[in-house]
Amino acid sequence: QVQLVESGGGLVQAGGSLRLSCAASGRTFSRYAMGWFRQAPGKEREFVAAISWSGINTYYADSVKGRFTISRDSAKNTVYLQMNSLKPEDTANYYCAAGFPITPTHTTEYNYWGRGTQVTVSS
Secondary structure (H helix, E strand, C coil): CCCEEEECCEEEECCCCEEEEEEECCCCHHHCEEEEEEECCCCCCEEEEEECCCCCCEEECCCCCCCEEEEEEHHHCEEEEEECCCCHHHCEEEEEEEECCCCCCCHHHEEEECCCEEEEEEC
């Protein structure tokens, strides 16, 4: 069992930056691939970024590539999402997830989810 708690969301102006954190419980954190997803009101949850259990492989949605960076610190049982050059369209509730996905972009392939942290980008 893994419990995930996101933090770091907030209100920021367009062009600004935020760093989201996802703290995981459980000693097996390092075995899981981790993903960040987001969901805006009235829209489906969408993939943002993912990182392999080793941290070697990372994946990004085209919409955030070059602006967002995912990383993990297994010693702290934490995964991060550094978000730069934020745009109003990045406004959403951001969720982290843990699992063993064959396809890291698929929400259905993650076993554990946090409750999310809200990111609001003003224009």
